[in-house]
Amino acid sequence: MRDIIAARFLLLKKNAVSLIIWLLAPLLITILFLSTVHTVQDDFRVPVGVVLEEETPSTNELYEAMEQSSFVTVSLLSEREAIRQVQQHELDSAFVIKEGYEEQIQEGNRRDLLESYYSDRSFAYNSVKEMIVSIIQQETGRIKAANTVIALERELNGTSNWTEQEIIAKSRQIQAEEDLLNNEFRYMGEAPADESGLIEWNPWMIWAFAAMLFTIFLFDWVIKEQNASVNIRIPFTKVKFSVYMLINLAFYIILLVLVDLITYACFYLLYEEEVSLLTLLSYRMMTCILAFLIVTIVRKAYLSYILAITLTITLVILSGALLPLGALTINSSWIHLINPVSRFLSGEWTIEWLIICIIGMGIWYVREERKYA
Amino acid sequence: MLKIDSISKSFQRKKIIDKLTFEVNKGEIVGLVGENGAGKSTLLNILATTLKPTAGNIYLNEWHYQKDKKTIRKHIGFVPQDIAIWEQLTVEENMKFFEKLSWKKKSVQELKQICLDMSLDRWNEPVKNLSGGMKRKLNLAISLIHDPAVLLLDEPTVGIDLKSRKEIGAYLRKQATENNRIIIYTSHDMDEIKELCDRVITIGEDPFYKELLKEAGKKVLSF
Numbered sequence: 001m002r003d004i005i006a007a008r009f010l011l012l013k014k015n016a017v018s019l020i021i022w023l024l025a026p027l028l029i030t031i032l033f034l035s036t037v038h039t040v041q042d043d044f045r046v047p048v049g050v051v052l053e054e055e056t057p058s059t060n061e062l063y064e065a066m067e068q069s070s071f072v073t074v075s076l077l078s079e080r081e082a083i084r085q086v087q088q089h090e091l092d093s094a095f096v097i098k099e100g101y102e103e104q105i106q107e108g109n110r111r112d113l114l115e116s117y118y119s120d121r122s123f124a125y126n127s128v129k130e131m132i133v134s135i136i137q138q139e140t141g142r143i144k145a146a147n148t149v150i151a152l153e154r155e156l157n158g159t160s161n162w163t164e165q166e167i168i169a170k171s172r173q174i175q176a177e178e179d180l181l182n183n184e185f186r187y188m189g190e191a192p193a194d195e196s197g198l199i200e201w202n203p204w205m206i207w208a209f210a211a212m213l214f215t216i217f218l219f220d221w222v223i224k225e226q227n228a229s230v231n232i233r234i235p236f237t238k239v240k241f242s243v244y245m246l247i248n249l250a251f252y253i254i255l256l257v258l259v260d261l262i263t264y265a266c267f268y269l270l271y272e273e274e275v276s277l278l279t280l281l282s283y284r285m286m287t288c289i290l291a292f293l294i295v296t297i298v299r300k301a302y303l304s305y306i307l308a309i310t311l312t313i314t315l316v317i318l319s320g321a322l323l324p325l326g327a328l329t330i331n332s333s334w335i336h337l338i339n340p341v342s343r344f345l346s347g348e349w350t351i352e353w354l355i356i357c358i359i360g361m362g363i364w365y366v367r368e369e370r371k372y373a
Numbered sequence: 374m375l376k377i378d379s380i381s382k383s384f385q386r387k388k389i390i391d392k393l394t395f396e397v398n399k400g401e402i403v404g405l406v407g408e409n410g411a412g413k414s415t416l417l418n419i420l421a422t423t424l425k426p427t428a429g430n431i432y433l434n435e436w437h438y439q440k441d442k443k444t445i446r447k448h449i450g451f452v453p454q455d456i457a458i459w460e461q462l463t464v465e466e467n468m469k470f471f472e473k474l475s476w477k478k479k480s481v482q483e484l485k486q487i488c489l490d491m492s493l494d495r496w497n498e499p500v501k502n503l504s505g506g507m508k509r510k511l512n513l514a515i516s517l518i519h520d521p522a523v524l525l526l527d528e529p530t531v532g533i534d535l536k537s538r539k540e541i542g543a544y545l546r547k548q549a550t551e552n553n554r555i556i557i558y559t560s561h562d563m564d565e566i567k568e569l570c571d572r573v574i575t576i577g578e579d580p581f582y583k584e585l586l587k588e589a590g591k592k593v594l595s596f
Contacts, residue, residue, distance in 0.1 A: 003473040010470045014461045229457045233515065235423055236451055237474035244474075 004239060004247045011221075022218045023256065026210035027263045030203050031270065037201055045073040046124040049082040049094035056102035058139065063097075065135045072128060086117045093118040093125045095132060108144050110136065142168050203271050205319065207263060208341040209312050212287050215256065216308035219291040220301050221248075227299065242368035253288045260284055276347050282354055283344040289357035296364055315341050374398055375420075375523060375555050380429030382415055389415050392429070395574060399522075399553040402545065404560060404570035411577030413559040414454070414527055420557060421451045421525050433523060447476050450521030452558075454528045456512045460501045464488060464511055467500060468518070477519045487514045491544040506537025513541065517548075524548065526558035530565065538562075542569050 012019055050066065052059050067074045077085070082094035096115040104113055113136060118125040146167035153160060162170075222245070225231070234241045260280055267273045294311075295304045318339045336342045340350045375397040382390040389412040397403050405413045418424040420431065422442055431438040436445055458467050468484040485496060493510040500508060513529060524545075530538045542565060548554045560566055566573055 007470050007473040010462065010466050010473075011459070013466075228459075229453070229455050230459060232423075232453045232455075232457050233451070233471065234474075235421075236446055236449055236516075236519075236521075237471070238476050239474050 001247055004244055005251055008248055008251055019218075022214055023259045025214045026207050027259070027266060029210045030206040030263075031266070033206050034201060034203055034271070041070075042073065046071060046092045046128060047075065047090065048072045048128055049075050049077045049085055049091045051077060051079045051082050051094065051096040053097060053099040054101060058102045058105050059097050061139065062101075062132070062135060066132065069131060072124075072131075083117055086119055086122075089119060089121050093122045093128055095128075105136070105140055105143060108140055108147075110140055142171050145171060202345065203267050203273050204275050205341065205345055207267070208283065208344050209316055209319075211260075211284070212290075212315060212341070213308050213312040215287045216291040216294055216304060216311070218252070218256075219288075219295045220304060222292060222295040223299060223301050223304060226296065240369070241371075242365050245368070246365070249288065249292050253285060256288060257281065257284055275344070279344055279347050279349060282349045282351070283340065286340060286350045286353045286357055289361055290353070293357060293360045293364065315339060318342070319345075374432075374434065375557075376432040377420075378430045378432070380419065380426040380431060382412070382419060382424070383427045390419075390426070390576070397555050397557060397572075399555060400549050401571050402549050402556040402558070402569055404558060404566040404573040405576060406560070406563070406566055406573060407576035413576055416576065417525050417527050417557065417559060420523070421449055422446055423451075447519070448522040450516035450519070450524045452513050452516045452524070452526040452529050454531065456508050458500055458508065458511055458515065461499065463497050463499050464493065464503070465496050467511060467515065471515045472518050475519045479518060484518065487517055490547075492540050504534075504537075506533040506540075509533050509537065510541065513544075520552075521554070523555045523557070526556070528559055528561070530560065530562065538565065545569065 048066070050063055052063065063074070063076070066072060075085075075091070077094070079096055082091065082096070085091040086094050094117045096117075098113060098115060101113055104110075114132065116125070116129065143164070146164045149162065149167050150164065152158075153162070225245075231241070234244065264275070264277070264280065291308075294307055298304045298307060318335055319341050336346070337352065340353050343350045343353075377393060377395050379392045379394050380390060381388065381392055393416070395403075405416060407413050415424065419426050422438060422445055425439070433445055433448060438445055459470060462470065465481075465485075468488065469481070472479050472484055488494070488496065488511070491510045491514060493507060493514060495503065495507065500511065503511070509529060513526070516524065526545075530541055533541075545556055545558075546569060549556050
């Protein structure tokens with residue numbers, strides 16, 4: 001075994017750069033893809049400036065609520081700077097939260113709370129203004145409701161002694177738990193479905209597609225060595241061709257698992273995303289054996305590349321990453337069963353695929369033994 | 374001693390080799406000649422254990438070809454007609470690669486010596502930069518790493534210059550006499566056959582080769 005690995009190193013030494021590129025390709029592509037997506041998303045957000053004349057819990061809440069919106073990018077600025085940036089069209093518009101905001105909100109007064117600056121090119125000004133107004137209305141509504149509850153308690157001689165802040169917190173909790181606009185019905189014990197109907201850009205999902213594609217690309221060594229003229233020498237060496245191939249396959253699996261551990265660490269550090277290491281190992285083994293079987297069957301490099309791209313596109317579609325298949329991908333258990341990426345992302349072992357691949361390897365081994373007998 | 378006892382080989386219904394019997398002693402060089410398609414390469418592949426004869430038996434010393442195939446293969450060096458080396462590796466790396474997979478361990482110095490013995494001195498040169506003659510020499514050198522008792526060569530000098538051809542011929546003669554190897558090889562070059570071989574086996578029905586060799590005073594066995 002050691003001799004076969006040493007022989008493999010002699011061959012790999014000549015292709016070290018391309019090998020490293022292929023090994024790291026899924027990790028690099030995932031990082032590149034996600035950073036591109038984030039940049040594009042940021043570019044499509046409306047840049048808005050906010051000036052806080054006072055810093056109170058209410059002004060901070062308003063600012064945070066604006067920041068959480070996926071449609072605007074909020075910058076905290078001085079009034080002078082905000083005006084300058086609006087004038088130079090760096091900002092779509094700017095909003096000054098005026099001094100006394102907290103007090104006026106407590107009094108239920110919604111007039112003259114904000115001042116705004118915009119230009120003739122502020123195409124999103126009205127939409128942003130409406131968004132801010134709706135946040136303020138929601139906030140004043142809560143405070144009004146809290147004051148009504150406190151007044152009623154006093155009137156009816158209640159004993160709960162709830163503070164205004166407690167009532168506001170409770171109203172937020174009820175809103176989150178009993179949101180009638182997004183009610184979902186399902187059978188008892190069934191896992192809740194993804195509310196959006198779309199799978200989010202999870203780095204492990206992108207990686208899983210790229211890993212499938214590049215593993216098949218990487219395994220073109222099998223085609224090259226199956227068709228190599230040196231094969232004629234194998235019967236006169238101490239190793240059987242099948243054993244030579246199996247040990248090399250194991251070597252590649254170990255190599256890829258090591259790279260996967262680097263990927264695991266990178267994704268954890270960059271995106272705080274984790275998967276089970278056992279799931280990752282089973283997915284990696286499955287992709288390697290599947291790639292090995294595909295290339296041994298097709299025996300031509302260009303066919304294996306076409307097959308790799310087709311298989312990856314199929315998985316992307318089945319996972320609902322390219323087209324929002326909604327109910328089809330989420331509710332069909334058979335699609336989940338046949339889709340190794342979906343199994344991997346839900347933290348399950350791709351055991352059926354692994355068994356099929358191992359059976360395939362058994363058939364390949366018997367055929368090779370007969371051929372070289 | 375290599376003993377071929379009445380072997381036949383048919384592909385589908387066509388008989389390629391019919392009841393071929395001969396013996397080759399240690400240190401002997403035997404040439405196989407015949408027109409294209411006569412069955413030279415088929416016979417060589419049978420002797421290399423990569424093809425099974427339809428009938429008959431072959432023995433190498435006390436070992437039977439079918440029953441002791443694994444042992445037999447340890448003692449066979451096969452030089453294929455197509456150059457079977459890694460083009461992207463250097464001469465050294467090629468020798469090391471096949472040494473790793475070989476039955477016998479050899480030091481780098483020993484591997485280098487095999488190459489130097491046949492005037493292949495461009496040890497660190499990538500194979501893709503070598504001439505046809507140099508590649509042929511390396512093709513032969515790799516087959517000798519495990520010190521085989523029987524060396525089977527399928528047109529080992531095809532397409533190379535006269536100087537390299539002579540060097541390979543001289544090396545083969547040395548291998549037969551000094552290391553007592555049995556050497557069987559096919560070639561279309563009758564001058565080479567006449568000069569190098571102790572005996573010649575003509576295969577096929579065409580009397581052309583037989584007559585040519587008899588004129589040269591060679592001991593000819595025809596099938």
